[in-house]
Amino acid sequence: MLCSVQTAAAEIPFGKPYLDAFSHLGTQELTTLVLVIGITAFAVVTAIALVRTRNRAAAEQQGSRAQIASLHSDVDRLAALLMSEPQVLVVWTAGFGEPEVIGEVSFIAPTLAPHDILAYDQWLSPELAASLGDAIERLRVKGEAFALLLTTVLGRHVEAEGRPIGGFAVMKLRNVTGIKRDLAESSVRCQKLQNEADALRSVVEALPAPVWMRNAAGQLVLVNAAYARAVEAADPATAVARHVELLGRSEREAITRTLDTGSGYAGRLPAIMAGARRTLDVLELPVAQGRVGVAIDATEAERLRNELDHIQASHRRTLDHLATGVAVFGADRRLTFYNTAYRTLWDLEADFLAEAPSDSQVLDRLRGARRLPEQQDFRQWKMNLHKAYTSTESETYDWHLPDRRTMRVVTTPNPEGGVTYLFTDITERLELERRADALTRVQGETLDNLAESVSVFGSDGRLRLYNPAFAKSWKLSADVLAGRPHIEQVIDLCRPLYRDETTWQTLRGAVTALDKRDPGAGRIERSDGCVMDFATVPLPDGATLVTFHDVTDSVNVERALLERNEALIAADELKLDFVHHVSYELRSPLTNIIGFAHFLGDQSTGPLNDKQAEYLGYITVSTNALLAIINNILDLATIDAGAMTLNLGSVDIRATMEAAAEGVQDRVVQNDLVLDLRAHPAIGAFTADGRRLRQILFNLLSNAIGFSPAGGRVTLAAERNQDAVVFSVSDEGPGIPPELTDKVFDWFESDPRGSGHRGAGLGLSIVRSFVELHGGTVRIESTIGQGTTVMCIFPLVTTAARSAAE
Numbered sequence: 001m002l003c004s005v006q007t008a009a010a011e012i013p014f015g016k017p018y019l020d021a022f023s024h025l026g027t028q029e030l031t032t033l034v035l036v037i038g039i040t041a042f043a044v045v046t047a048i049a050l051v052r053t054r055n056r057a058a059a060e061q062q063g064s065r066a067q068i069a070s071l072h073s074d075v076d077r078l079a080a081l082l083m084s085e086p087q088v089l090v091v092w093t094a095g096f097g098e099p100e101v102i103g104e105v106s107f108i109a110p111t112l113a114p115h116d117i118l119a120y121d122q123w124l125s126p127e128l129a130a131s132l133g134d135a136i137e138r139l140r141v142k143g144e145a146f147a148l149l150l151t152t153v154l155g156r157h158v159e160a161e162g163r164p165i166g167g168f169a170v171m172k173l174r175n176v177t178g179i180k181r182d183l184a185e186s187s188v189r190c191q192k193l194q195n196e197a198d199a200l201r202s203v204v205e206a207l208p209a210p211v212w213m214r215n216a217a218g219q220l221v222l223v224n225a226a227y228a229r230a231v232e233a234a235d236p237a238t239a240v241a242r243h244v245e246l247l248g249r250s251e252r253e254a255i256t257r258t259l260d261t262g263s264g265y266a267g268r269l270p271a272i273m274a275g276a277r278r279t280l281d282v283l284e285l286p287v288a289q290g291r292v293g294v295a296i297d298a299t300e301a302e303r304l305r306n307e308l309d310h311i312q313a314s315h316r317r318t319l320d321h322l323a324t325g326v327a328v329f330g331a332d333r334r335l336t337f338y339n340t341a342y343r344t345l346w347d348l349e350a351d352f353l354a355e356a357p358s359d360s361q362v363l364d365r366l367r368g369a370r371r372l373p374e375q376q377d378f379r380q381w382k383m384n385l386h387k388a389y390t391s392t393e394s395e396t397y398d399w400h401l402p403d404r405r406t407m408r409v410v411t412t413p414n415p416e417g418g419v420t421y422l423f424t425d426i427t428e429r430l431e432l433e434r435r436a437d438a439l440t441r442v443q444g445e446t447l448d449n450l451a452e453s454v455s456v457f458g459s460d461g462r463l464r465l466y467n468p469a470f471a472k473s474w475k476l477s478a479d480v481l482a483g484r485p486h487i488e489q490v491i492d493l494c495r496p497l498y499r500d501e502t503t504w505q506t507l508r509g510a511v512t513a514l515d516k517r518d519p520g521a522g523r524i525e526r527s528d529g530c531v532m533d534f535a536t537v538p539l540p541d542g543a544t545l546v547t548f549h550d551v552t553d554s555v556n557v558e559r560a561l562l563e564r565n566e567a568l569i570a571a572d573e574l575k576l577d578f579v580h581h582v583s584y585e586l587r588s589p590l591t592n593i594i595g596f597a598h599f600l601g602d603q604s605t606g607p608l609n610d611k612q613a614e615y616l617g618y619i620t621v622s623t624n625a626l627l628a629i630i631n632n633i634l635d636l637a638t639i640d641a642g643a644m645t646l647n648l649g650s651v652d653i654r655a656t657m658e659a660a661a662e663g664v665q666d667r668v669v670q671n672d673l674v675l676d677l678r679a680h681p682a683i684g685a686f687t688a689d690g691r692r693l694r695q696i697l698f699n700l701l702s703n704a705i706g707f708s709p710a711g712g713r714v715t716l717a718a719e720r721n722q723d724a725v726v727f728s729v730s731d732e733g734p735g736i737p738p739e740l741t742d743k744v745f746d747w748f749e750s751d752p753r754g755s756g757h758r759g760a761g762l763g764l765s766i767v768r769s770f771v772e773l774h775g776g777t778v779r780i781e782s783t784i785g786q787g788t789t790v791m792c793i794f795p796l797v798t799t800a801a802r803s804a805a806e
Helices: 003-009 016-022 029-082 127-142 176-205 225-230 236-242 247-260 298-318 341-345 348-355 359-368 378-390 426-449 467-473 478-482 486-495 501-512 552-599 611-639 653-663 665-670 691-706 764-772 799-805
Strands: 087-092 100-103 146-151 157-165 167-175 211-214 219-224 265-273 277-286 290-297 325-329 335-338 395-400 407-412 419-425 453-457 463-466 520-525 531-538 545-551 649-652 674-677 683-687 714-718 724-730 776-784 787-795
Touching: 003 157, 016 486, 100 341, 127 146, 127 157, 127 167, 146 545, 219 236, 225 236, 236 378, 247 265, 247 277, 265 290, 265 426, 265 501, 341 348, 348 649, 348 665, 359 724, 378 407, 378 714, 453 467, 467 478, 486 501, 501 545, 501 714, 531 552, 545 764, 552 611, 649 653, 649 714, 653 674, 665 674, 674 683, 683 691, 691 714, 691 724, 691 764, 764 776
Parallel strands: 674 714
Antiparallel strands: 087 100, 087 167, 146 157, 157 167, 211 219, 211 290, 265 277, 277 290, 325 335, 325 419, 395 407, 407 419, 453 463, 453 545, 520 531, 531 545, 649 683, 714 724, 724 787, 776 787
């Protein structure tokens, strides 16, 4: 390109002709042309320089790539050489940033990650982790190199070497193999043995019992401080140097003879220790270097054993007098002791027990005699019982025997092995507990269901017992009462309902008094209108029973009865006044009307036309009916006022029935009815008021006729039995519903039940009043649609007659 530019430039004419060619251009055009030519020349020169620079850069890049490839090859070769054996490099820079970990850490711990290599406590013991951490710290701070042989928690041996290199601190961890590994393992074993030896030596020195070691010739080579004190030597070395013996010659010779047989010696020997005679338990054993022995002071144990034997003998003598059966079985499960109660409870022969039978033999004999609880699997039951021989805790069982006895069995493991059985016959106690529990429940249920409020205060004045009625009647919270409040607090809680301090002082004194504990009683009227009777009863144990009985209803009824009695007295007076007024104010004018009507009907007073005679007949019937109603009312009022008296006498039953039937004969004929009288011809007579009896039968017949349909039958019957005379009137009317049976005897109660009968409703009231006045009763039997029967039962000897006779 440069050549082409130069050739083009050489071909441009620069002579005068060329200038002449541009001479016609102006100054502006010429400047522009020169500028274009300059820019073109600069661009050509720049392009040439760029081409040359690019060629030179390409050559340098090719050389750099070759050098990088060579360096990569060197790095790979060095890495291969570095990783040719299991090792890890940890490199720290001059600062204190995160170190670089190079290598595979699986030879240290299979599950350890590379970044966790510096968590030393994860793969080293605490002591080695602390030592390695201190060495690395000195390496990084002071540049001190180190070399350590480490054993990981997995038992692997690792060599740690650290040194400064340039500006870096480098630690190399390498797996130890070959001789170094053997050396490391030997070092570990040696250290372990040394630690054990030091520990054993420390233990031996600290033992309070004398310990010694002899060589093969029997000479002392090692003793502890306790041995030196026992033989009164200054120190162990002095005792060994002077061959001071703890045991006597004969004892040592006996030990030697035993050891010569190849077995160790164990026995109790006497010796002098620190100038005092003691009893020692001596143990001496052969070892590779000679013999070792130890002597334990058993003097106190021997004394305690003797005392224990004495105590056991005394204890067994005591147990032999107990009512509880005791049997002691040794570690071999054979009987070693039993008392008389044990043999008596189970009815065992003395000869059998003297043979020291085993536990199983005793149980088998008792089972054969049917003295053990019936078991579905006796073997398993016995195995569960015998677990006491391997247990450390006591167990309690209740055996319900076939002979209805209940035996409480306690198995207690003995410290020296074996089991002690305690057998207690609790049959009577369980029965008493059952009765007491039943009595308590009955008393509790009775107390809780009493309507009367009951509370018991102890001798300390605190509430011990109460029933729900007490809390309810005084509006007390169960939570407060559960805290056993004092009588003072209970009074404060009850005071809003009753503010009489005198009564409360009386109750407080009855509960808290120490002497003159007499029963008390009283009545209180609370602010809510409730009236309560209270009573205090001292109990034998010093407590006090306080009861409250709500008598509000009784008091109200009593007051109501008093008021009603006063009202009844007033009513009786009113009834008497009413009878007087009716008799003199109503009955007299009615009698006059009836008399004048009779006079008008008499021909002597003058003739009447037909219409007047008809009207006079209506007046006569109405006045007669009104007179009958007034007479009934007067009778009822007289009976209620207690002023009615009966005119008793002998009454012929048959004649009275016929007289009553004669009074209703016209109505029977008018209604086309059949009246049937039924009575035995020899029924006789009885004591009664004849006029009132006819009135009773008349009213019954009138009532039956009024409800009987046309063509029906009305029956009047009388029957005499041993104690009474029974009159009955039956009809074939519509009947009386059961709910109206009692209402028919009320005053002015009348129900036509679809018939044409109309009445004042006083007939049956008069009947019941007169019958009851005779001491009898009235009974109604009725079936809807079939008719009604009214029975009046008169006693043969009426109340009035009996009272008159008396």
